[in-house]
Amino acid sequence: MPLDLNADLGEEITDDAGLLAVVTSANVACGYHAGSVAIMREVCAEAARLGVSVGAQVSYDDREHFGRVARDVPADVLRDQVADQVRTLGAIAEAEGTSVRYLKPHGALYHRVGDDEAQAAAVLAGSGDLPVLGLPGALILRLATDAGRRVWHEGFPDRGYTDDGRLLPRDQPGAVLQEEGAVVAAALALAGRVDSLCVHGDHAGAVARARAVRRALEAAGHRLTGL
Numbered sequence: 001m002p003l004d005l006n007a008d009l010g011e012e013i014t015d016d017a018g019l020l021a022v023v024t025s026a027n028v029a030c031g032y033h034a035g036s037v038a039i040m041r042e043v044c045a046e047a048a049r050l051g052v053s054v055g056a057q058v059s060y061d062d063r064e065h066f067g068r069v070a071r072d073v074p075a076d077v078l079r080d081q082v083a084d085q086v087r088t089l090g091a092i093a094e095a096e097g098t099s100v101r102y103l104k105p106h107g108a109l110y111h112r113v114g115d116d117e118a119q120a121a122a123v124l125a126g127s128g129d130l131p132v133l134g135l136p137g138a139l140i141l142r143l144a145t146d147a148g149r150r151v152w153h154e155g156f157p158d159r160g161y162t163d164d165g166r167l168l169p170r171d172q173p174g175a176v177l178q179e180e181g182a183v184v185a186a187a188l189a190l191a192g193r194v195d196s197l198c199v200h201g202d203h204a205g206a207v208a209r210a211r212a213v214r215r216a217l218e219a220a221g222h223r224l225t226g227l
Contacts, residue, residue: 001223002222002223002224002225003191003195003196003197003217003222003223003224003225004024004025004053004152004195004196004197004224004225004226004227005022005023005024005025005196005197005199005210005213005214005217005224006023006024006025006026006027006055006104006133006154006196006197006198006199006227007019007022007023007025007026007027007198007199007200007201007206007210008027008029008057008106008198008200008201008202009026009027009028009029009043009057009201010026010028010029010034010035010039010040010042010043010057011029011033011034011035011066011201011202012029012034012035012036012039013034013201013202014201014202014206015201015206015207016039016042016043016046016201017046018206018207019199019201019206019207019210020043020046020047020050020052021050022199022207022210022211022214023052023199023210023214024052024053024224024225024226024227025052025053025054025055025101025102025196025226025227026043026047026052026053026054026055027055027056027057027104027106027133027198028040028043028044028047028054028055028056028057028089029057029059029106030056030057030058030059030085030086030088030089031085031088032058032059032060032061032062032063032067032081032085033059033060033062033063033066033067033068033106033107034063034066034067037088037092040088040089040092041092041095041096044089044092044093044095044096044098045096045097047096047098048093048096048097048098051226052226053101053102053226053227054089054093054098054099054100054101055100055101055102055103055104055133055227056085056086056089056090056100056102056103056104056127056130057104057105057106058081058082058085058086058103058104058105058106058109058123058126058127059085059105059106059107059108059109060073060078060081060107060108060109061073061081062108066107067106067107067108067109068107068108068170069108070108070109070111070112071108073119073122075118075119075121075122076122078119078122078123078126079122079123079125079126080126081126082122082123082125082126082127083126083127086100086103086126086127086128086130100130101130101131101226101227102130102131102132102133102152102227103123103127103130103131103132103133104132104133104134104154105123105134105140109123110134110135111166111167113134113138113139113140114134114135114137114138114139114140114166115138115139116139117139117143120138120139120140120143121143123140124140124143124144124147124149129149130149131144131149131150131151131152131227132144132149132150132151132152133151133152133154133195133196133227134151134152134153134154135153135154135165135166135167136153136154136155136165136193136194137165141153152195152196152227153193153194153195153196154194154195154196154197154198155187155190155191155193155194155196155197155198156190156197156198156200157177157183157184157186157187157190157197157198157199157213158176158177158178158183158186158199158200158209159175159176159177159200160172160174160175160176160177176200176203178203178204178205178209180205180208180209180212183199183209183212183213184209184212184213184216187199187213187216187217188216188217188220191217191220191222195227196227197213197217199213
């Protein structure tokens with residue numbers, strides 16, 4: 001089975017060019033938690049050149065906290081904010097010779113739509129018929145499936161998990177893995193259970209770890225391809 005390798009890009013703290021040379025899909029920040037029109041354009045142009053799939057990484061309107069604080073946003077407001085982000089990135093991607101192929105919520109919104117029906121429905125309503133990338137068991141994936149939309153399940157080799165399959169909060173011990181061997185081992189363990197693996201780029205050594213993960217996956221016989 002094919003396997004995707006993705007990363008969050010355009011966030012102003014990542015080596016976008018370095019990661020684009022490794023991953024097969026790019027979750028591009030749409031300006032609400034990070035990024036800008038200029039950065040979106042640069043990432044989309046390079047993704048198009050390399051054949052990397054582009055996804056809309058939508059978030060709460062919260063640059064101050066990098067989109068990592070849960071917000072009680074009215075459903076109609078959240079719907080319109082998501083639609084604005086998808087529309088903005090979509091226009092930029094088209095101008096650079098590619099297209100937005102999927103949706104991935106970011107940060108606190110990613111976790112919130114795992115069990116909040118109103119916010120999950122708002123995100124779906126604002127994103128047209130785009131396929132949705134998310135955590136296995138997330139409510140938003142179930143709602144998307146019920147609506148006839150394609151869904152992809154995501155794993156995080158550089159993050160720790162709770163016993164119930166959620167991601168450990170970043171302020172808890174073991175939440176973020178940085179030792180290359182541990183990240184590679186986790187990637188190999190997750191590879192047969194999800195459609196896509198996310199390698200984070202917001203800490204030192206991210207590109208080297210991403211390369212190590214890709215080498216290990218290919219050596220194990222996985223065919224890497226974008227969403």
